[in-house]
Amino acid sequence: MQLELFVTFLFIQNQVLVATASSSSEEDEDDDKGSSHEHHWGYDDQEGWSSTFQDCRGQSQSPIDIETGKAIYDPSLPHIELEGFDLTGSSALKLQNNGHTLKLSLPSTMRIVKGFDQVYLASQLHFHWGTVAVPGSEHTINNVHFPAEIHVVHYNSKYTNISEAASKRDGLAVLGGFIGIGLHENENYEKILSALKDVSIEASDTDIPGFNVRHLLPNNLEKFYRYQGSLTTPPCFQTVHWTMFNETIMVSRKQLAALEDSLKAGHQLLSKNFRVAQLLHGRRVLASFTSSPSVNKDLSEIKPTFAPIEGQMSRGDMLSIALGALFILTLLAFSVYVYQQRKTYSRSKKHSRENVIYKPATKDDV
Ligand SMILES: [Zn+2]
Incomplete structure (x- = not known):
């Protein structure tokens, strides 16, 4: 019984080997x-x-x-x-x-x-x-x-x-x-x-x-x-x-x-x-x-050299434009704010100057 099992095992093993070998025998x-052609090869x-x-x-x-x-x-x-x-x-x-x-x-x-x-x-x-x-x-x-x-x-x-x-x-x-x-x-x-x-x-x-x-x-x-x-x-x-x-x-x-x-x-x-x-x-x-x-290429592969052509903008290009616009808007808002602040400051300075009573320096001050 054990011998039979062993022979069966050998037979199966042999079949597997034959199948593997014949699967890749041609160029x-x-x-x-x-x-x-006596040698075997595979893509793996x-x-x-x-x-x-x-x-x-x-x-x-x-x-x-x-x-x-x-x-x-x-x-x-x-x-x-x-x-x-x-x-x-x-x-x-x-x-x-x-x-x-x-x-x-x-x-x-x-x-x-x-x-x-x-x-x-x-x-x-x-x-x-x-x-x-x-x-x-x-x-x-x-x-x-x-x-x-x-x-x-x-x-x-x-x-x-x-x-x-x-x-x-x-x-x-x-x-x-x-x-x-x-x-x-x-x-x-x-x-x-x-x-x-x-x-x-x-x-x-x-x-x-x-x-x-x-x-x-x-x-x-x-x-x-x-x-x-x-x-x-x-x-x-x-x-x-x-x-x-x-x-x-x-x-x-x-x-x-x-x-x-x-x-x-x-x-x-x-x-x-x-x-x-x-x-x-x-x-x-x-x-x-x-x-x-003209080989078909993924459009996102094409890097625009100057302004991106309409219809060829990738998501990245659009994001850059949006960020750029946001930056300019922020800069504008900041400039307006600074301008307003300066105006307020100079006005208040003018007022404060009017309130100052001129007082010449004396020797005691040194
Ligand atoms: Zn080929």
């Missing part, structure tokens, strides 16, 4: 599997990634915080030009829950034809997100997270496949977009999000009809930030030309909630799959544009 930026232990994956402690890691005031305008940055992104009517695309993200496989007929020294071919796209309470973009703008982020991963056409390219200095180009909450449903995102129920279990996949993938990116591709970085998941290869578009992509609150609440990683909810911002270590962030960024 998301890189499609094809390398030797790194980001500090620990570098003990297994050396590159994760490198000096050119991603994501980063983009400080808009420090980004350098580079007019020589070529605009991005895409080809073959409209997959309407073409063969179905594989949508997969790999335990780390929601991933859509893309054909290499989709490519970036202008923007870099070489043509880059698409491999896959995936997302990073948080929870209702925690916005889950990987990159941040002036330390502000967006609700979610899309990454479209491409590899340099001079390499045979993404596996070969992933470890090369000029191997990868990722197009990234910030996802925010708007009033309307985004029908392009719905092409993917409507299939979430079919991939709720980890390692499950489904086919979705081809559609125009260009529409998942912002309308404006001309305004972007560019820097040299890495995969944001192990093995963290520092081989990515990063492009983060300035314009935010809008989805409805309901659509974002579907992304946040539908997928499982093991027995747990798949959420908060974002890496924390990494240090720049002297890297420069370039911008393709000069005007103040």
